Amino acid sequence: MSLAGLRLAVTLLTAVPLPGGRREGIAAPDRRTVAVAMYLAPLVGLALGGVAAAVLIGCRAGHTGALLASVLAIGVLAALTRGLHLDGLADTADGLGSRLPAGPALTVMKRSDIGPFGVVTLVLILLVQVSALAQAERIGRGPLGIVVAAVGARLAITVACRRGSRSARPSGLGALVAGTVHPVAAVALALVILAGAAALSPIYAASVAAGLACSVLLTALAARRFGGITGDVLGAAAELATTACLLVTAIS
Numbered sequence: 001m002s003l004a005g006l007r008l009a010v011t012l013l014t015a016v017p018l019p020g021g022r023r024e025g026i027a028a029p030d031r032r033t034v035a036v037a038m039y040l041a042p043l044v045g046l047a048l049g050g051v052a053a054a055v056l057i058g059c060r061a062g063h064t065g066a067l068l069a070s071v072l073a074i075g076v077l078a079a080l081t082r083g084l085h086l087d088g089l090a091d092t093a094d095g096l097g098s099r100l101p102a103g104p105a106l107t108v109m110k111r112s113d114i115g116p117f118g119v120v121t122l123v124l125i126l127l128v129q130v131s132a133l134a135q136a137e138r139i140g141r142g143p144l145g146i147v148v149a150a151v152g153a154r155l156a157i158t159v160a161c162r163r164g165s166r167s168a169r170p171s172g173l174g175a176l177v178a179g180t181v182h183p184v185a186a187v188a189l190a191l192v193i194l195a196g197a198a199a200l201s202p203i204y205a206a207s208v209a210a211g212l213a214c215s216v217l218l219t220a221l222a223a224r225r226f227g228g229i230t231g232d233v234l235g236a237a238a239e240l241a242t243t244a245c246l247l248v249t250a251i252s
Contacts, residue, residue: 004029005036012037012173013044013154015082028176035180038161041154042193049150052077053143066142070133073146074126077242085153088235089125090118092222095232102227106168109232125243132246139252144204148197149245152208155193156215156241157234162186165219166228173231207248211241 007018008029029037052073059069078086095109097117108115114122136145162181167174190212198205215237222233 002033002036004033006040008033008037009040009044013041013157014048014080016080031180034177035182038158038177038181039185039189041158042151042189043154045150045152045154046147048077048080048154049147051080052146052150056137056142056146066134066137067130069137069142070130073133073142074129077146077150084231085235085238086122086126088232089239090114090122091232092218092230092236093121094118096222096225102168102225106226106230109230125239129243129246132243132250135250135252136246139250141203141249144200145207145246145249148200148204148207148249149211149242151193152197152211152245153215153238153242155190155208156212156237158189159186159212159216160219160229160234160237165223168223168226168228168230168233173234174229177234178229203249203251207245210248211243211245214244215241 010016010018055073055076056069059065059072064072091109091114094111094115094117095105097115098105098108100108133142133146136142158181161177161179162183163179164183165178167178169175194205194208197208218240219229219233219237222236223229226233
């Protein structure tokens with residue numbers, strides 16, 4: 001395992017500052033290091049999900065109720081990622097909702113403000129995530145459900161960066177990670193995670209599959225509209241996968 005790749009995975013996908021991360025260096029990392037970082041993305045999700053699960057378990061001990069516990073758990077995930085995935089979701093919604101050609105749509109996505117499509121999408125996604133997690137918590141699936149969702153969300157990022165994907169811009173996160181993941185490795189990693197989720201319960205395997213399917217559809221749509229993927233599209237894929245995972249987990 002490349003330590004540089006692990007550092008890059010953590011610094012790209014979380015708010016945890018580590019020495020040697022991309023943001024602290026001048027030169028961009030080489031493609032091999034980036035590929036390792038993308039392969040390790042689900043492992044980062046496992047760590048993030050573990051923290052969120054600990055919040056749910058702590059709230060159980062404090063008898064806060066499922067709703068408040070779910071709000072806190074989703075809030076912790078957002079804080080640990082500096083809200084970048086949620087920001088990407090909002091920007092992607094604005095870009096897709098603008099119905100503009102690729103160039104102007106990318107300009108809309110790059111703006112610092114959030115438009116009406118982004119606001120509505122952000123609110124709805126967060127409401128669905130919190131409600132689904134609260135229901136999963138009521139039926140005893142909360143901690144495992146949030147862990148599986150966090151892993152599935154980062155798996156979606158890995159799959160979106162498989163070879164053949166293009167960046168919509170010549171620079172930025174999309175240009176850094178697009179096409180770095182070997183398709184066979186992506187499939188193998190997805191199968192391993194699905195098998196691990198199935199070992200817990202078939203419902204968790206179904207949730208990962210649903211999240212992955214939704215994220216693949218989103219990235220395909222974005223690639224067709226924008227000419228490739230961007231960091232915002234990857235964030236949106238992660239949030240959509242999280243939402244789908246939690247929705248399936250909430251089914252009783």
